[in-house]
Amino acid sequence: MKDITRGGQFLVKETKCEDIFTPEDFNEEQIMMRDSVKEFVDKELWPHKDKFEKKDYAYTEECMRKAGELGFLGVAVPEAYGGLGMGFINTMLVCDYISGATGSFSTAFGAHTGIGTMPITLYGTEEQKLKYVPKLASGEWFGSYCLTEPGAGSDANSGKTKAVLSADGTHYLISGQKMWISNAGFCNLMIVFARIEDDKNITGFIVEYDPNNNNGITLGEEEHKLGIRASSTRQVFFNETKVPVENMLAGRGEGFKIAMNALNVGRIKLAAACLEAQRRTVTGAVKYANERVQFKTPIANFGAIQAKLAEMATNTYAGESASYRAAGSIQERIESRIAEGNTHQEAELKGVEEFAIECSILKVAVSEDVQNCTDEGIQIFGGMGFSEDTPMESAWRDARIARIYEGTNEINRMLSVGMLVKKAMKGHVDLLGPAMAVAEELMGIPSFDTPDYTELFAEEKEMIAKLKKAFLMVAGAAVQKFGPDLESHQQLLMAAADMLIEIYMAESTILRVEKLAKKVGESQAQEQIAMAQLYLYHAVDIVSQKGKEGIVSFAEGDEQRMMLMGLRRYTKYVNMPNVVALREKIAAKLITENQYAF
Template sequence: MEATEKDILRGGQFLVKETKCEDVFTPEDFSEEQKMMKEAVMEFTDREVIPHKARFEAKDYALTEECMVKAGQLGFLGVAVPEAYGGLGMGFVSTVLTCDYISSGTGSLSTAFGAHTGIGTMPITLYGTEEQKQKYVPKLASGEWFGSYCLTEPSAGSDANSGKTTAELSADGKSYKINGQKMWISNAGFCSLMIVFARIENDKNITGFIIEYDSENPNGITLGEEEHKLGIRASSTRQVFFNDTVVPVENMLAGRGEGFKIAMNALNVGRIKLAAACLDSQRRVTSLGVQYANERKQFKTPISDFGAIKLKIAEMATNTYAGESATYRASKNIEDRIALREAAGNSHQEAELKGVEEYAIECSILKVAVSEDVQNCTDEGIQIFGGMGFSEETPMEAAWRDSRIARIYEGTNEINRMLSVGMLVKKAMKGHIDLLGPAQEVQNELMGIPSFDTPDYSELFSEEKEMIKKLKKTFLMVAGGAVQKFGPDLEEHQQLLMAASDILIEIYMAESTILRTEKNAKRFGEDAQSAQIAMAKLYLYHAVDIIEKRGKESIISFAEGDEQRMMLMGLKRFTKYANYPDIVDLRNEIAEKVKAENKYCF
């Protein structure tokens, strides 16, 4: 059935509109084509990447390049690229799926793949002229050339638009000279093309350029030595220096001063792909953890039988399942929005740009949530292995080191937290989401007499879905109060924004997990989904806990007197269960299922 405008929630609308479980996409909905792609990518990872873990850890940069060439030959680098430019032209969900399953072998290949297919190729497919796309994209899609993305500078990190690199127009108006320094450039050691951002004269915003690089004829480009990093050790990361580098005027990407826009939109795509890139690592770490725990005996008992280990296995599996649920939900929303725009006559370029931009809030939410979950997962993986986990002989310590970067690149988690709330407020101001009406309703509810009716919670997830509604009221109460108090100065209150963001994140992740499970319970039966039901309930329990804590912190930071008392009472009402779940029972059920299957099995 064709999706229509009214069927698909706009970005951020999940907060004020109810989503039916039938309307979310789940990993269980993969098409035959997507299942085949998943199998092909997993087979590639198992054959070409996993057996060579030690070489990656020993900084074998040539191996990373070799794997990228093979990935190109198999078509993996061109999944998102339109067929007209040598790609497979598959949908956004397939793009995310490929990124998910190719990323688990090592963070080094994951970073190279993400940098090349995302921020190395996409800016040209999304912003390039027809000539630029015909010239460069087929080479990037096939792996004949590799791309890198030169944005960060010593003085320009999170504040990307403050870069000092300059572009000066030649006297004949035919070329620009680029001068400056870029750092932390992924793929710099083996790229043939760089997307470079520089400032022309005193422009307010930076401009993007496509620069070819050939080590035999460097054109004023010098590469620094490979950086020695905590993780992603075989990912090529270098400084890049431009000294009177000549670039023809036709290699400007989009218009003058549009570089900041390119950078921000490329990061939106990068964020959801980064979330996907953390998922299979979590699956594999969870599997390795339970396999070790099933084999390792202490006091004549497999350690997987101990409650302390069951807790870890259950939490690792639950967070992985939640990350999958939310990532694929958002991916399909983006894919549907792209299809709608194309049907309305937008070019593929415009449709994809606007489709991803529409869900920038969800992309930031996913980036934060999943990057922090993968770090926690690898940390618990080390703990399950005990002393062995600290050794390079086991896969856990490398996974832990590799996962650490995920909270930093594609915009730090702190930046993304503030962005998610900031973008939501801006959408409301523009009239794209009605936050004011629902926030006012919550305000009226707080002033009114609470209902003492006992709801009917006999159906699966009826209480949990009621709780989600109340958690949304919590966000509206906190955000509404903060906007009222600070108005446009809200962005200066970073700690408040970050607390509000945590509420937003937990709502989206918990709701996505419940909707996926409800959909699957309806079609496969509740018995078949028993452990998944336990995971959805366990995730929500933790979400409520976090929201209660962050809500309280927010309220007491900006409200006082009667207003504070009223809001704290509202918070208590909105985070109170009628029937608390037995989370020890839930964890035990999840852990027993994973133990029995001897792997992450959802």
């Protein structure tokens, strides 16, 4: 019987490799879907990158219509509302591979399918869904999401936009200003958040937009941005915009909940949307390194270049492993809830909400990896990398936004630890028991036996278990010391979050490779084994460094000495890996195949 883990439980529970979903598990339908998306990108997007860089918003809109015709906009939409009704993994897969050519299209696609369409499919009434979702799923209409305001960015619930009920009670009049609205220039429908009277929480509304009958809606000029240049981004001004009362989304004051849950889904999909960009960046860098000759040899032969290529590929592989592991967990949760009698709406909402911690972890990790990957891509290209004539420059600029939207990485770091503590308080994840066991273990005498590591990943798995103890030690002591005030100690939360992120990413990579090695044999997975070991090596370093930072921020005297000693014990290898040899092995595979080869 397959064991379904709850969100956040990876920290206190050993996961078997058989219980996770990996890209090697794609079924025939998923492989066909992936290939058709790649074909669309190669045909419609990649050859026209210059149009996106020259702010050709009309071309972005044209490509969105084509994506609608091919069914890509309706992958997550139930068949009853004109979509393909596919599972969560398929939705992730399309988000992943459609994002390979340009961040401009990726942003338009994500804003439309995620925060533009999804709030209606998950919170709309039957009438609202039947009226609007088929148009959005087909690409006849495009959606946008009006949440952010000049004074309300990360603090989404502090928006000043007002909704006033008309005297006859038939409609609301919305007035206010929204900014950074993706797709504003060509949308037909907006999900708008406004406050009714002095309500504690904002309310969501479905607002139709027709430029020929603007109904009090004015658009600002297109924003000029560092990257995602052909993604339409404008301010939207509402001046007593009439919205029928039946266009309220969910109930009064439920807008904040809609916004937060939409962001959870948006976060994991944003992680997916950074993956193909990394794969293509690695491939571009490898090809260039093989072609570029210096000192009478291709630069791919230089160890300094090989180290970069190996690290770029390893982080890409880790991001892929963790993203699809979480997608598989979410899909399982959704399916089990539907089997229990939940509606599609309830099942999807609760399924994603259950793994909100993992969604935040992925958003942070993969958005930072794509930035590093494109940065190293520029470095490998040298002076050419800085030129607009090569794709690295635009890839680097496009990657930068990923650390800001769907909640900044700082917010998501604090959220991941905060949500974990809340889950523990509610009894959904038992952190207290394991944290106390770690505290007791620290008082005992460590074993000096030399362990027998004959099985694949035996030491690596033991190391993951030790890293979890290091996190529990630091987080447990911090919760004990600060209680509810913990959230005001932001630097401590950030350090704990980095520990948590590395544990999930490293474990996901190891489990994926273990599953692969059991399927194809260890000899056929040598480079993947090397990537899992290389990623873990860095994770151990980060846990050690961030653990130290956390401990010295709140512990003193004997307590501090005891915890630092524990941290050294939990981040110590028995057999330190040869990192240079690992990188050389990974790079050799990339260079031989002349592409991202995993």
